[in-house]
Amino acid sequence: MSPATLTPEPAPAAPRAPLTKKALTADHPTWCPGCGDFAVLASFYRVLERLQYPQEKIVTMAGIGCSSRFPYFVNTHGGHFIHGRSLPFSAAISLSRDDLHVFAFGGDGDGFSIGGNHLVHTARKNIRMTYVIMDNSVYGLTKKQTSPTSPVGFKSKTDPTGAIDQPINPMRTLINSGATFVARSHATQVNHMTEMMERAARHDGFSVVEILSECVEFYEGAFDAGNPRKGGQFRLIENHDTSDLVAAYRLASEPWPGVFGVFYEASRPTKNKLEAELISKARERTKGASDLELLQASFRKAR
Amino acid sequence: MTYMTIPATISGGPSIFQVRMGTGDILSAGDQADLLVAFYQDSYENHIGFLRPGGVLLYDADHVKPDPEDRRFTAVGLPITSRTVEAVGGSSKDKGKNLFVLGLLARLFELDVAKLTGLIRDRFGGRAEDIVRNAMLAFDAGYGYPTDGLRACFFRLEGPQVSAGGRPQVTLDGNTALTYGLIAAGVRYGAGYPITPWSSIMETLRTELPKYGGTFVQTEDELAAIAYALGFAYSGHLAVTGSSGPGLSLKMEALGWATMAEMPVIVINVQRGGPSTGLPTNVEQSDLLQAIYGSHGDSPRVVLAPRNVEECFYVALEAARIARKFSTPVIILTDQGLATRIEAFDEPNLEALMANPSVDLAERGADFKPYPLDSITRHAPPGARIASGKYPTVSGLEHDELGHPSGNPQMHQKMTEKRREKLRTLAGEVPVPEVYGDPEGDVLLVGWGSTWGPIREAVGRLRADGAQVGQLHLTQINPLPLGLGEIFRRYRHVLVIEMNDQGVYGFGQLAMLLRASLALAHIDSVAKTDGLTFKVSEIVDGVNRRLSLNGHGARV
Numbered sequence: 001m002s003p004a005t006l007t008p009e010p011a012p013a014a015p016r017a018p019l020t021k022k023a024l025t026a027d028h029p030t031w032c033p034g035c036g037d038f039a040v041l042a043s044f045y046r047v048l049e050r051l052q053y054p055q056e057k058i059v060t061m062a063g064i065g066c067s068s069r070f071p072y073f074v075n076t077h078g079g080h081f082i083h084g085r086s087l088p089f090s091a092a093i094s095l096s097r098d099d100l101h102v103f104a105f106g107g108d109g110d111g112f113s114i115g116g117n118h119l120v121h122t123a124r125k126n127i128r129m130t131y132v133i134m135d136n137s138v139y140g141l142t143k144k145q146t147s148p149t150s151p152v153g154f155k156s157k158t159d160p161t162g163a164i165d166q167p168i169n170p171m172r173t174l175i176n177s178g179a180t181f182v183a184r185s186h187a188t189q190v191n192h193m194t195e196m197m198e199r200a201a202r203h204d205g206f207s208v209v210e211i212l213s214e215c216v217e218f219y220e221g222a223f224d225a226g227n228p229r230k231g232g233q234f235r236l237i238e239n240h241d242t243s244d245l246v247a248a249y250r251l252a253s254e255p256w257p258g259v260f261g262v263f264y265e266a267s268r269p270t271k272n273k274l275e276a277e278l279i280s281k282a283r284e285r286t287k288g289a290s291d292l293e294l295l296q297a298s299f300r301k302a303r
Numbered sequence: 304m305t306y307m308t309i310p311a312t313i314s315g316g317p318s319i320f321q322v323r324m325g326t327g328d329i330l331s332a333g334d335q336a337d338l339l340v341a342f343y344q345d346s347y348e349n350h351i352g353f354l355r356p357g358g359v360l361l362y363d364a365d366h367v368k369p370d371p372e373d374r375r376f377t378a379v380g381l382p383i384t385s386r387t388v389e390a391v392g393g394s395s396k397d398k399g400k401n402l403f404v405l406g407l408l409a410r411l412f413e414l415d416v417a418k419l420t421g422l423i424r425d426r427f428g429g430r431a432e433d434i435v436r437n438a439m440l441a442f443d444a445g446y447g448y449p450t451d452g453l454r455a456c457f458f459r460l461e462g463p464q465v466s467a468g469g470r471p472q473v474t475l476d477g478n479t480a481l482t483y484g485l486i487a488a489g490v491r492y493g494a495g496y497p498i499t500p501w502s503s504i505m506e507t508l509r510t511e512l513p514k515y516g517g518t519f520v521q522t523e524d525e526l527a528a529i530a531y532a533l534g535f536a537y538s539g540h541l542a543v544t545g546s547s548g549p550g551l552s553l554k555m556e557a558l559g560w561a562t563m564a565e566m567p568v569i570v571i572n573v574q575r576g577g578p579s580t581g582l583p584t585n586v587e588q589s590d591l592l593q594a595i596y597g598s599h600g601d602s603p604r605v606v607l608a609p610r611n612v613e614e615c616f617y618v619a620l621e622a623a624r625i626a627r628k629f630s631t632p633v634i635i636l637t638d639q640g641l642a643t644r645i646e647a648f649d650e651p652n653l654e655a656l657m658a659n660p661s662v663d664l665a666e667r668g669a670d671f672k673p674y675p676l677d678s679i680t681r682h683a684p685p686g687a688r689i690a691s692g693k694y695p696t697v698s699g700l701e702h703d704e705l706g707h708p709s710g711n712p713q714m715h716q717k718m719t720e721k722r723r724e725k726l727r728t729l730a731g732e733v734p735v736p737e738v739y740g741d742p743e744g745d746v747l748l749v750g751w752g753s754t755w756g757p758i759r760e761a762v763g764r765l766r767a768d769g770a771q772v773g774q775l776h777l778t779q780i781n782p783l784p785l786g787l788g789e790i791f792r793r794y795r796h797v798l799v800i801e802m803n804d805q806g807v808y809g810f811g812q813l814a815m816l817l818r819a820s821l822a823l824a825h826i827d828s829v830a831k832t833d834g835l836t837f838k839v840s841e842i843v844d845g846v847n848r849r850l851s852l853n854g855h856g857a858r859v
Contacts, residue, residue: 055688072708079696088526279516302474
């Protein structure tokens with residue numbers, strides 16, 4: 001957005017080797033064996049292998065939670081911010097650095113509970129970035145408390161007799177918030193998950209993929225109903241106009257385990273683009289004056 | 304110098320606007336008025352006590368009936384309302400009375416009419432043409448009103464002087480000066496949430512930054528505002544966020560992250576009366592300890608406070624310098640009085656001061672470590688290639704030198720020391736503030752922030768009364784510059800003047816910090832929390848009261 005403030009990067013000396021999973025692998029994940037998040041990580045490597053962005057131009061951000069350890073396991077620039085606030089942090093990266101590809105990862109607590117307000121506002125601003133919510137319907141890092149997506153009746157340490165509060169419906173929340181790409185997948189369906197993340201990354205706007213990712217320690221079998229190998233049904237969205245907001249909302253309201261795929265996709269100017277237009281208009285008005293001349297003019301008015 | 308008192312009401316209420324004029328240094332808003340303009344009976348009754356005996360009361364004879372028995376003042380009644388209506392004509396009612404009086408005052412004090420009328424055109428220029436015309440009609444009517452008898456009551460001001468440096472004078476309020484300072488310092492990105500009296504900074508940045516190729520984001524809340532600022536910082540920009548008291552509290556968790564991740568960022572707190580919603584449009588200095596010690600964990604902070612409008616500009620440059628050099632958050636504490644006060648000062652030499660806002664995307668060497676133990680952290684923003692092929696993750700978890708999470712007890716100890724030692728280095732770099740007045744003797748008056756002017760005037764009065772008095776003013780409050788103890792020991796009493804409460808231990812917030820860090824028992828407090836700036840007489844009285852209470856010995 002602001003080429004004036006970026007120093008030119010040195011041109012790479014030689015053509016680059018393709019970006020591979022090997023180059024993208026960092027610390028060994030600290031997740032429990034069998035955790036659904038391993039599959040999300042593997043799919044993300046595949047997405048980046050397909051997209052072939054320059055490695056230093058990829059940013060992997062997260063908040064707090066099991067899934068939010070993600071950036072430590074991806075060898076790109078990245079950050080581990082505070083609980084629930086990875087979206088405004090990532091939005092600032094996207095807004096001030098048009099040369100970067102920004103991905104944020106987090107769980108259901110990070111996205112729908114402590115960071116719920118940020119999710120809604122980042123979506124309505126339509127910041128160009130991709131947000132992957134690894135939903136396990138439980139607080140895993142803190143060892144089994146009720147989460148905003150835990151179903152009624154779920155027994156946890158904070159609801160020993162079963163959860164009584166109605167859970168959030170992630171798809172309905174996201175469609176309503178103004179996100180311009182909303183998709184849902186299942187961590188056991190690797191090809192589907194990879195396709196959803198890739199489409200999200202290619203979307204020009206705020207794209208969100210919710211992935212049902214099982215916590216084998218604290219909520220085993222949570223998503224079996226969507227897993228054919230566990231006797232469930234992985235129902236794909238078919239014959240759906242993804243630009244139809246009402247139809248998307250209707251799909252999102254289907255009974256558990258619901259359907260999977262792209263619920264909603266729209267083309268709306270990103271805040272990145274709108275801010276860039278404000279800048280170019282402001283610069284037209286000031287006839288491209290230098291920073292020094294601009295500030296001098298402000299002081300002259302105050303004489 | 305001006306001083307505004309604004310009610311914290313939605314639909315308006317009595318507003319007070321004080322102006323102190325002179326051709327020398329103007330240090331405070333003054334204790335008493337020479338001239339009071341009363342538009343309504345309420346303003347007459349509530350503020351007549353502020354007029355010095357022998358002063359001039361100018362009142363709107365259409366609305367105000369002054370006490371005929373009160374002979375302390377020269378009371379002059381003018382039909383301000385009817386003359387304004389007559390001048391403007393039509394159905395405009397009495398709008399424009401303030402401009403009528405401005406015209407009158409311009410005549411009385413021989414102010415620069417061309418400049419004033421230019422400002423009126425600027426102010427109303429964007430609106431319908433008849434609004435500008437009516438404003439000018441009211442101003443002209445006031446200017447033309449016969450006042451010859453009155454003019455003899457006042458001194459004539461000399462023409463504006465060009466200062467020794469030969470730079471022209473500019474007139475700005477504190478918030479605008481601070482905003483321009485940020486721009487000069489190379490800040491091109493920021494984020495905030497509206498709160499009085501911080502909002503005007505974010506409004507100006509929102510308008511100005513796009514001209515410079517940057518932007519300012521109005522966020523959903525205070526938490527997002529600092530998250531955006533840190534995201535901008537992570538991207539390689541020097542960024543700003545800000546707020547007032549309660550908003551700073553909301554930013555504390557993220558500030559803890561900024562300390563742990565060692566991210567440079569500037570955070571402004573335009574203090575107001577607290578706690579909670581408190582006195583949103585009044586002045587107080589009660590956020591000092593919040594700024595230094597708020598947040599969880601051991602989180603060493605840099606805290607700066609400007610003393611006047613001019614220093615609002617320069618403190619932004621200093622904050623930027625420190626944030627960049629030490630890769631740390633820096634908090635600037637100003638206050639409501641300073642934010643809205645208008646003062647004249649020498650135009651800064653921008654050619655020499657403008658900082659380069661570019662992002663450093665040069666490739667980092669194979670030995671790059673995001674958190675080296677033996678040197679200050681130099682953040683590598685995304686887009687920079689890392690020769691080793693190992694890309695860094697900035698982290699709120701305790702980490703090792705490469706940024707990997709580490710729960711190792713020795714590592715936490717070492718990293719805590721590292722974050723603390725860079726502030727100690729900074730403390731050693733700041734020059735000890737110069738003492739004004741007597742270099743030793745009876746009392747040293749210590750202050751921070753906007754109390755500088757009234758304290759300086761108080762030093763003059765106390766010395767005139769025969770006491771040996773010095774003044775020391777701190778712009779960098781944390782870390783404190785070294786060498787203060789030596790200076791403090793040259794005085795029998797050290798009194799810290801602050802606009803906050805003496806608290807349960809009997810000392811204001813800076814006094815407490817100084818006592819704790821210097822272990823000197825003769826440091827005491829003159830503190831108040833009435834939501835108004837210090838009058839010079841309040842400081843003089845406070846000092847005398849403390850000295851008579853304490854006798855010659857120090858309270859231990």
